[in-house]
Amino acid sequence: MGELVNGVWKDNWYDTEKTGGKFVRTTTKFRNWITADGSAGPSGDDGFKAEAGRYHLYVSYACPWAHRALIFRKLKGLEDMIDVSVVHPDMLGDGWTFSTDFDGATGDQQFGLPFMRDVYIRADPQVSGRVTVPVLWDKQRDTIVSNESAEIIRMLNSAFNDLTGNTDDYWPEELRDDIEEVNARIYDTVNNGVYKSGFATSQEAYDEAVHALFDSLDWLEDRLSRNRYLIGDRVTEADWRLVTTLFRFDPVYHTHFKCNRNFLRDYPNLWGFTRELYQWETPNGRVADTVHFDHIVRHYHYSHDTVNPHRILPINPILDWEAPHGRENVGA
Numbered sequence: 001m002g003e004l005v006n007g008v009w010k011d012n013w014y015d016t017e018k019t020g021g022k023f024v025r026t027t028t029k030f031r032n033w034i035t036a037d038g039s040a041g042p043s044g045d046d047g048f049k050a051e052a053g054r055y056h057l058y059v060s061y062a063c064p065w066a067h068r069a070l071i072f073r074k075l076k077g078l079e080d081m082i083d084v085s086v087v088h089p090d091m092l093g094d095g096w097t098f099s100t101d102f103d104g105a106t107g108d109q110q111f112g113l114p115f116m117r118d119v120y121i122r123a124d125p126q127v128s129g130r131v132t133v134p135v136l137w138d139k140q141r142d143t144i145v146s147n148e149s150a151e152i153i154r155m156l157n158s159a160f161n162d163l164t165g166n167t168d169d170y171w172p173e174e175l176r177d178d179i180e181e182v183n184a185r186i187y188d189t190v191n192n193g194v195y196k197s198g199f200a201t202s203q204e205a206y207d208e209a210v211h212a213l214f215d216s217l218d219w220l221e222d223r224l225s226r227n228r229y230l231i232g233d234r235v236t237e238a239d240w241r242l243v244t245t246l247f248r249f250d251p252v253y254h255t256h257f258k259c260n261r262n263f264l265r266d267y268p269n270l271w272g273f274t275r276e277l278y279q280w281e282t283p284n285g286r287v288a289d290t291v292h293f294d295h296i297v298r299h300y301h302y303s304h305d306t307v308n309p310h311r312i313l314p315i316n317p318i319l320d321w322e323a324p325h326g327r328e329n330v331g332a
C-alpha cells in the first residue's frame, strides 16, 4: 500500500506517529458532480452531464465505500449505463492492482492498465494522495469525476432519473436533516470507527475508537427496535451507507480489527436489519448480488501486513444470510 506524490508512487503504510497512534482518513481530491443537465454540482467543475455509456466505475468488491456505489448502481437501474472494473482483492506494495487471477477481478476494462494508480495518473500526471476506490471516470473528458463515495451515491440517486425513468429517492428533501445527522455519527464511529479501531497503534487510540463504535451500535440497536429503518419506515441513503459496514462486521471487523465486544449477530435488530437489506429486491436483481464475501475476507486478511503479517485467512462463522429477517412489523 502506498500513495502518489506528484505522480510518483511511494510505498508507505498509514503514518500514525504524528497523531498519537490514531488512524486519520485523508480527504478525497476529485469532487466533481454528474448532473442531469451538466451544470456544476456542490463542488468542482461543470460539464459532467448524465449520459448512458459515458461513465465508468472502478471498485473493489472488498471495500465498503465502493460497495455503496455498486448498491446505488443496482438500486437505480444503472448497470447498463455505467460499466465497472473490479480490482484484485490484494492491496500490497503496488496498492490496488488490475491482476485478474481472482474470481470476479475484471482487470482494467477501459485501458488495460496494470495498477489503479495509473488511472489516477492518467487523470492528473502530477496527482498526489492516496489511490482509493471507488473512482467514477468520465470517458468523454478522460478524467476522474469523483473519488468520494458519499457524493457518488448522491449523483447516482438522481442525475440519471430522466434516462432510466427510475425516480426512487434515497435522499428525499424532507428527510435530509435527519439523514445528515445519523450519517455524521455513523460515519465517524461506525464506517470509519472500525478502521480507527483496527489501524490504531496506541492503546488509547484503540480504546477511544472501539468504545465509540460499540456505543453507536447500542444506539442503533435501540433505534432499530422502534423503527424499521434508520429514518423511520422508508429506506434512505443512511441505511445503505451503514449496511456495507455491517455486512463485513462478523466476517472481518470483529476479529481482524479487534471490534470484539459483540458480534453483529448478537444484536437482534441490527442483524435482522442487515439481512433485510442483504435480501433487498431491486428491478435488476438483489442487493445480495453486490456482496462478495470471498473478496471481502481475502482483502482485509491478506493486505494488512501490520495487522495480520502471516496472511492467515480465518475459518469465520457460518452466517445464515437468507434466514427470514422478521422486520415486517417493526415500527408499524
Ligand SMILES: N[C@@H](CCC(=O)N[C@@H](CS)C(=O)NCC(=O)O)C(=O)O
Pocket (backbone or CB within 6 Å): 001, 002, 028, 060, 062, 063, 064, 065, 066, 095, 130, 131, 132, 133, 134, 147, 148, 149, 150
Ligand atoms: N473517502 C473515500 C474513502 C475510500 C477508501 O478509503 N477506500 C479504501 C478501500 S476500502 C482504499 O481504496 N484505500 C486505499 C488507501 O488508503 O491507500 C470514499 O468514501 O470514497
